[in-house]
Amino acid sequence: MQIRDLAGVIAVAEHGGVTDAAAALGITQPTMSRSLGRVETELGVRLFERVPSGVVLNPDGELALAAARELVERYERLRADLAERLDPDSGVVRLAFLDSMATSLVPRLLRDFHQAAPRARIELRQEPGHEIVRDLGSGAAELAVTSLRPAGAFGWIGLQEERLVLVVAPSHRLAGRRRVSLVDLAGEDLVTTPVGFGYRRLVDSLFGAAGVVPQVAFESADLATIEGLVAAGLGVALLPETLAGVSGTAGITLAARGARRSIGLTWRTDVALAPAAARFCAFVERWAADGGS
Structure with missing residues (x-):
């Protein structure tokens, strides 16, 4: 039948x-x-x-x-x-992205893509990096804006480089400094992301290279929330420079090699992208080459 x-x-x-x-x-x-x-x-x-x-x-x-x-x-x-x-003009693009990109890069990117492909539909998943890798693997997301290119068969289009700074409350003892080393933070309460998050691995690697064991006081999955906790005097944090000062905090240059994170678009290369996703990928490549405009 x-x-x-x-x-x-x-x-x-x-x-x-x-x-x-x-x-x-x-x-x-x-x-x-x-x-x-x-x-x-x-x-x-x-x-x-x-x-x-x-x-x-x-x-x-x-x-x-x-x-x-x-x-x-x-x-x-x-x-x-x-x-x-399967229509590149009106198909669905399944895009995952980091929480910290929700109010900056991703809205600009989607605005410009919508102007180029107004009939395309975007299904968004806002989540931390380890969940993004999981969803790319399962096919729940075809594309992702994330930091650190996943290991294995993944493509990558670099979108921006973010400088990391030390973020402190305005009353903190280091608030007037122009530059600090991670050694200066020994014994300080640190506010950062939970263990298992890609951003936490980056922070831990920076402290490890400096020979400092961080004293974690609070953890949050959201970088903007971390900046707010620092503003409340609950510790210090290593954050992208764009977040410094949002809640009245002070950002101080870090004297640490590798105090940056790369943000890019990634996708699996061992499976073919749906036409709409392939169109989005091609658009992002041109968008990035033009300086994000």
Whole structure:
């Protein structure tokens, strides 16, 4: 039994006869009869009873007709959805991005892409880096704006470099300094992201290179929240320079090699991107080459 057989059941019910149903579907009467026979054989019941004017549904047929309409409608909707998804102009782009990019890079990028492809739909997933890698692996996201290119078969388009600074409350003892080393932070309460986050690995690697064991006081998945906690006097933090001062904090240059993070667009190269995602990827490459405009 196939979808077109179920469509035949609907046609026979609507036209009240095999001959008229066959004509409506553009097939021969014997073909229509065989199609109806396949459905009844597979379901193990008769669906129609003969009457002088043609055929009518019996109670089993009424149940089958309702299911057939639902299945055919769902199948047609699936075909339409797939056709739309495979259209580079109106398809769906499944994009994941870092929480810290929610108010800066990503809105600008999406605004410019929308101007170039107004019919394309974007499904957004805002999440930390380790969840982004998971979703790229499972296919829940096709593209991601993240820091650090994932290991393995992943493409990468660099979008921006962020300098990391020490962020302190205005009353902190280091607030007046123009430059500090990580050694100066020994014994300080640190506010940072939880263990397992890509950003936490970056922060830990910087402290490790300086031979300092950070004293973590608070953890938050959101970098903007971390800046707010620092402003409240709950510790110090290493954050992208763009976040310094948002809540009245002070940003101080770090005398540490590698105190930067790279932000880029990444995607799996071992599977083909859907046309809309491929179009987005090509757009981002041009966008980045033009300086993000």
